[in-house]
Amino acid sequence: MKIRFDAGRLFAWLAVSCGALTLGMSAAHADEDHLNTVVKRGTLLCGTDNATPGFGYLNTKTGKMEGMDVDLCKATAAAVLGDPKKVQYVIVTDRSRFNALRTGQADVVFAHSTVTPTRESAALSISFLPTNFYDGTGVLVKTALKVKHISDLNGATFCTTQGSETEQMLAGYFKAHNWKTSTKALTYQDTNKLFDALNSGRCDAMVTDKSALAGWRGNASNPAAFEILPEAFDKSPLAGFVSQDDPRWHAALTWIVNATFEAEEHGITSANLSTFVKTTDPYLQKFMGVNGTLGKDFGLQPDFVQKVIASVGNYGEIYDRNIGPKTPYAIERKGSLNAAWNEGGMMYSPPWY
Numbered sequence: 001m002k003i004r005f006d007a008g009r010l011f012a013w014l015a016v017s018c019g020a021l022t023l024g025m026s027a028a029h030a031d032e033d034h035l036n037t038v039v040k041r042g043t044l045l046c047g048t049d050n051a052t053p054g055f056g057y058l059n060t061k062t063g064k065m066e067g068m069d070v071d072l073c074k075a076t077a078a079a080v081l082g083d084p085k086k087v088q089y090v091i092v093t094d095r096s097r098f099n100a101l102r103t104g105q106a107d108v109v110f111a112h113s114t115v116t117p118t119r120e121s122a123a124l125s126i127s128f129l130p131t132n133f134y135d136g137t138g139v140l141v142k143t144a145l146k147v148k149h150i151s152d153l154n155g156a157t158f159c160t161t162q163g164s165e166t167e168q169m170l171a172g173y174f175k176a177h178n179w180k181t182s183t184k185a186l187t188y189q190d191t192n193k194l195f196d197a198l199n200s201g202r203c204d205a206m207v208t209d210k211s212a213l214a215g216w217r218g219n220a221s222n223p224a225a226f227e228i229l230p231e232a233f234d235k236s237p238l239a240g241f242v243s244q245d246d247p248r249w250h251a252a253l254t255w256i257v258n259a260t261f262e263a264e265e266h267g268i269t270s271a272n273l274s275t276f277v278k279t280t281d282p283y284l285q286k287f288m289g290v291n292g293t294l295g296k297d298f299g300l301q302p303d304f305v306q307k308v309i310a311s312v313g314n315y316g317e318i319y320d321r322n323i324g325p326k327t328p329y330a331i332e333r334k335g336s337l338n339a340a341w342n343e344g345g346m347m348y349s350p351p352w353y
């Protein structure tokens with residue numbers, strides 16, 4: 001089930017075959033325990049995109065939401081409510097994602113969002129969860145344009161999403177590099193419209209996170225007609241976020257995400273989970289909730305980690321299923337920052353002592 005929220009208004013709609021749903025303002029305020037609110041409601045309201053293949057995307061063939069961000073929504077519902085299906089997807093755009101959280105229409109947002117200090121300042125009052133993908137802002141062009149580098153686009157028309165940091169970054173980049181005054185940026189509501197603008201020739205270059213560009217290129221009827229330029233404008237670590245008003249909720253969700261990294265490090269998968277539940281290793285017994293009080297300490301069930309792994313698998317499984325080599329997007333993980341820390345990457349969990 002999913003809900004659409006945009007520009008302060010909520011439009012209820014369902015992915016498969018349910019009737020209209022109207023959702024009231026039900027988020028926890030600063031004096032409430034958000035975890036208890038979600039448990040009492042019995043449903044997690046998870047903000048995510050539906051127009052970013054591989055991350056948050058409505059598959060029109062199946063009528064279902066899919067992607068890495070969607071899997072993190074499911075993992076959270078599994079950990080908090082014991083069931084990955086107890087989630088309603090609040091569809092957000094770059095422009096509406098923070099309002100969705102502030103106005104109570106979402107409990108958490110996983111929507112391809114870059115970690116920045118401005119966003120964690122008092123201006124937005126959000127707290128980021130652990131980084132779940134290391135990315136960079138890139139450029140997609142038509143192969144026929146025969147552009148090989150960003151510098152070749154001086155004087156071109158760029159397009160990006162409204163309300164994103166990329167909009168400001170482009171303006172600063174054009175000015176800092178003294179580009180022609182004919183260089184301009186057009187903004188659109190979401191990446192669907194961005195790709196349409198590029199495809200129709202309204203802009204020469206589509207600018208957003210490289211992983212999103214790989215998604216759109218992979219989903220194109222002729223992927224070879226598009227090319228992602230080698231450079232990145234900047235670094236873009238992506239993470240989910242919650243409101244700053246409830247440290248307990250933030251802590252619980254932080255370790256839910258960390259659980260996917262830790263499970264991969266120890267080779268725990270959705271397929272062999274039952275074997276590890278029987279482990280005699282004291283460290284893994286604590287991690288799996290067989291012994292210790294971690295679940296209780298976070299206000300979760302003792303086996304919350306098991307619920308996460310059973311529902312979506314470890315981080316490697318989430319990655320491979322959504323954007324790995326067997327998908328149309330084939331985003332390389334080996335040798336990148338998104339590899340596990342013991343394989344030269346940045347993806348790891350603090351220890352579960």
